[in-house]
Amino acid sequence: MLTLLSPELEDYAFRHTRPEPRELAELEARTYASMQDPQMLTGRVEGRFLKLLARMLRPKLVVEVGTFTGYSALSMAEALEDGARLITCDIDPDAAEVARAAFAASPHGKKVELRLGPAIDTLRALTEPVDLSFIDADKTGYDAYYEELVQRTRSGGVIVLDNMLQSGRVLAPSTDASRAIHALNEKLARDERVENVLLAIRDGVQLVVKR
Numbered sequence: 001m002l003t004l005l006s007p008e009l010e011d012y013a014f015r016h017t018r019p020e021p022r023e024l025a026e027l028e029a030r031t032y033a034s035m036q037d038p039q040m041l042t043g044r045v046e047g048r049f050l051k052l053l054a055r056m057l058r059p060k061l062v063v064e065v066g067t068f069t070g071y072s073a074l075s076m077a078e079a080l081e082d083g084a085r086l087i088t089c090d091i092d093p094d095a096a097e098v099a100r101a102a103f104a105a106s107p108h109g110k111k112v113e114l115r116l117g118p119a120i121d122t123l124r125a126l127t128e129p130v131d132l133s134f135i136d137a138d139k140t141g142y143d144a145y146y147e148e149l150v151q152r153t154r155s156g157g158v159i160v161l162d163n164m165l166q167s168g169r170v171l172a173p174s175t176d177a178s179r180a181i182h183a184l185n186e187k188l189a190r191d192e193r194v195e196n197v198l199l200a201i202r203d204g205v206q207l208v209v210k211r
């Protein structure tokens with residue numbers, strides 16, 4: 001992934017963000033040592049951003065689309081209060097195995113439920129109102145995931161969408177992924193059901209609040 005900031009400023013933001021707990025630093029190192037495409041993991045700055053959002057919102061139910069090895073799920077779980085839970089899903093059994101081990105080893109893992117299978121099935125099966133969600137999976141699926149989540153999100157709840165600048169490709173979309181994300185950015189900026197801001201954190205993060 002191309003970074004939007006210069007490497008020096010990315011590093012500055014990293015060094016001036018509160019470090020993640022050791023278990024997450026170790027999970028990141030394990031992911032880089034053992035997985036393909038380890039750069040998919042959100043990492044410190046975005047992980048701490050998600051944790052602080054969860055801390056501010058005090059959600060009862062968090063939903064994540066795209067677990068990978070569990071870094072972002074555990075980042076949010078860290079802020080969850082007693083009785084709150086996080087449902088996360090992925091289609092990759094190898095990544096899910098790493099994530100399950102990380103959840104089992106974490107003091108916050110018992111708040112997390114991992115569902116293996118297509119995200120759309122997990123979202124359609126949700127029956128309770130959602131307070132916070134994080135969409136971070138196949139880009140051409142984002143619009144469908146957003147639609148499922150926006151109707152289940154309570155008023156004042158938040159939907160976060162990752163990779164919304166597509167390393168700059170949204171300016172001249174030429175791939176299925178960048179076309180899908182550009183179309184969704186256009187929709188979000190006009191969607192009467194929500195208010196939004198597109199933040200230039202990492203690869204672009206849409207912060208969407210349900211009216």
Ligand SMILES: C[S@@+](CC[C@H](N)C(=O)[O-])C[C@H]1O[C@@H](n2cnc3c(N)ncnc32)[C@H](O)[C@@H]1O
Pocket residue numbers: 040041042043065066067068069070071072073089090091092095117118119120136137138141
């Ligand atoms: C960018 S990674 C997620 C990174 C993770 N949120 C983190 O911070 O470590 C995207 C994940 O989405 C998963 N994925 C792709 N298509 C999916 C689908 N249709 N349903 C569920 N998960 C999917 C991939 O297997 C991959 O693990």
